[in-house]
Amino acid sequence: MTRSVHPALIGLAVLVFIFLVGPLVIVVGAALSDTSFLTFPPQGLSLRWFENIFEIAAFRRTIVTSLQIAFLSTGIALVIGIPAAYAMNRYRIALPGWLSTLFVLPVLVPELVLGFSLLKSVAVQFTVPIYISLVIGHTLLVLPYVVRVISASLANFDFSVEEAAISLGSPPLKTFFTILLPNVRSGVIAAFILAFITSINDVSISIFMTGPGISTLPIQLLAHTEQFFDPTVASVSVLLMVLTVAVMAIVERTLGLTFLAK
Amino acid sequence: MTQRLTIENITAHYGTTKVLEDLSLDIAEGELVSLLGASGCGKTTTLRLVAGFLAPTSGAITLGGKDLTRLPAHKRDIGLVFQNYALFPHLSVADNVGFGLKQRGIARDTRAKRVGAMLERVGLSHLADRLPGALSGGQKQRVALARALVIEPPLLMFDEPLSNLDAKLRIDMRVEIRQLQRANGTTSVYVTHDQEEAFSISDRVAIMHQGRIMQLDTPEVLYQRPANAFVARFVGFENLIPMTVVARDGETATVEAEGGVRLSLSSGHFGAIPDRFILASRADGLAVSDETNDGIPATLGLRTYLGRAYQYQCETPAGHLLANGPLGRPLDPGATAKLVPVPEQCTILAPEA
Incomplete structure (x- = not known):
């Protein structure tokens, strides 16, 4: 049996697809251009703008910094966010309703305001080193995503499963790791990926927290484009995409495998 | 173990x-x-x-x-x-x-x-x-x-x-x-x-x-x-009738329910009958009869067939009660009859506070 599809629906689907994929095609195309200016479609094919990234020391440094900050802040946000989401779902009735709102509050504040106030308080007031204030800022930035995503996967979790494990002799903390975590694995992976992407692409908070000698990749890119209009901006974008996809694949693989091995 | x-x-x-x-x-x-x-x-x-x-x-x-x-x-x-x-x-x-x-x-x-x-x-x-x-x-x-x-x-x-x-x-x-x-x-x-x-x-x-x-x-x-x-x-006693003893004569007590209904009960089955109590039973603890004078006067309502008996919704001076009647003698809604307690199917409870 075939189902007839309205031509307008097909047209609409194609439009949405172009809207989603189009920018990616343009960025990848521009990055591969042999010209010394940003253009699309690419004129001549070359990888020289990718080589260019690694020739500039500032780019090399900031790629490492960005990866470190993204891993650290995502890791810290998971360590804080998973127990927080757990507690808010497990003890929903006992806890006040505003508590879950508290954890998504940073999303409601414009990121520029968040970045500026962090600069005034953390970096200036307490003279916290740049690197650490970057980690603090990014942790704050990604925490709401972690709490939201983990909460969503815990919403369907039947906590009597946990009680069953405890009644069979498994101590509560052990139960958390052997029973609860494996069952919200996909939520943890999703939270990790979302948080990592948010951190590695962030401009508005990093722009306040970076300082002499320490910068992140997007900030370095911003500085670069102020002086040069070459396809480096496109090649860095492609590099960021590749890095993100690679991290996603690795996380999916390793987290998936360790949990399955239990 | x-x-x-x-x-x-x-x-x-x-x-x-x-x-x-x-x-x-x-x-x-x-x-x-x-x-x-x-x-x-x-x-x-x-x-x-x-x-x-x-x-x-x-x-x-x-x-x-x-x-x-x-x-x-x-x-x-x-x-x-x-x-x-x-x-x-x-x-x-x-x-x-x-x-x-x-x-x-x-x-x-x-x-x-x-x-x-x-x-x-x-x-x-x-x-x-x-x-x-x-x-x-x-x-x-x-x-x-x-x-x-x-x-x-x-x-x-x-x-x-x-x-x-x-x-x-x-x-x-x-x-x-x-x-x-x-x-x-x-x-x-x-x-x-x-x-x-x-x-x-x-x-x-x-x-x-x-x-x-x-x-x-x-x-x-x-x-x-x-x-x-x-x-x-909880266990399905539909009839709970508060009663007060008005007279005693040896084994027999005359008791009165709400609406002035009087019955005589023999303490032989129940043991001692206290001055105030509740007479409790399921529907089969009250027998419908139109051939006796002693019992709770009732106007019969809906009749349902239970296989082993007919069950009647009854309006009485002591309130709404459920009672069973014999299969051989179906009675129509609106008829009047007497409801006679069956001692083996009844129990006596303390009055509710």
Whole structure:
């Protein structure tokens, strides 16, 4: 049996697809251009703008910094966010309703305001080193995503499963790791990926927290484009995409495998 | 192996709300006692207190002479079966059943042997490698049962284990639960709101209401001789008629109900008749007759056919009553008749406060 599809629906689907994929095609195309200016479609094919990234020391440094900050802040946000989401779902009735709102509050504040106030308080007031204030800022930035995503996967979790494990002799903390975590694995992976992407692409908070000698990749890119209009901006974008996809694949693989091995 | 459970003067609160009041319960070795009542009566709270998921405000819980009151839940060694099965979704049937043995540090091959034997007993050997998501409700509850039994706990507790199953399976499973419990001789607490379920599988049943046990006895006694008006209504006594003795003459007492209805009752069947009491019965405790003068005058309403008798909705000066009449003599709505108490089917209760 075939189902007839309205031509307008097909047209609409194609439009949405172009809207989603189009920018990616343009960025990848521009990055591969042999010209010394940003253009699309690419004129001549070359990888020289990718080589260019690694020739500039500032780019090399900031790629490492960005990866470190993204891993650290995502890791810290998971360590804080998973127990927080757990507690808010497990003890929903006992806890006040505003508590879950508290954890998504940073999303409601414009990121520029968040970045500026962090600069005034953390970096200036307490003279916290740049690197650490970057980690603090990014942790704050990604925490709401972690709490939201983990909460969503815990919403369907039947906590009597946990009680069953405890009644069979498994101590509560052990139960958390052997029973609860494996069952919200996909939520943890999703939270990790979302948080990592948010951190590695962030401009508005990093722009306040970076300082002499320490910068992140997007900030370095911003500085670069102020002086040069070459396809480096496109090649860095492609590099960021590749890095993100690679991290996603690795996380999916390793987290998936360790949990399955239990 | 199997042990006596003693709950002494337990009081429990949720926040400032008192949910159990001075509750005591003694369950003998190998006995199955049901906690029966509507939701909110405290039956699940009692189970969770014994399991260690809640702490009592005061009182003590002991199992085989060991004080459980302050012991953490994972050290209590109690087998639990939950209403929603609570199987570990990421573990196979065999790993679910073996989970408790693993916690006890039992070696892998011994564990596999015991799990295999247990799965055989509940008839699930062929599903050992499946994940719980691929099982039917009945199979899930068998896995849950096997998981609780395999650790050979001194106490088994069931929290509405059959509520999520369909009617036919419910009856099969309760027989199966009772057989396994009997075979192991494990002391058991069974929480349910289903009276038929509780009565059919229990040695004794505790009928609970507002955090208290209203009556604790064998199903036979509860069904025939409820101790108070609450339990009487609960086990289906439709007619509760408050009475006052107005005259006594030897064995016979003349009693008066609301609306000036007078009856004479012989204390021979009831023992002593107090000055004020409630005459309680099911519909078959009041016989409809249009051939006698002694009885409660009634105007008959709707007649329904029960197979063994006709049942009538009756309006009387003492209120709305249900009574049964003989099959040979169907009476039409609107007819007047007398309702005569059948002493063997009636019981006398203390008046309600």
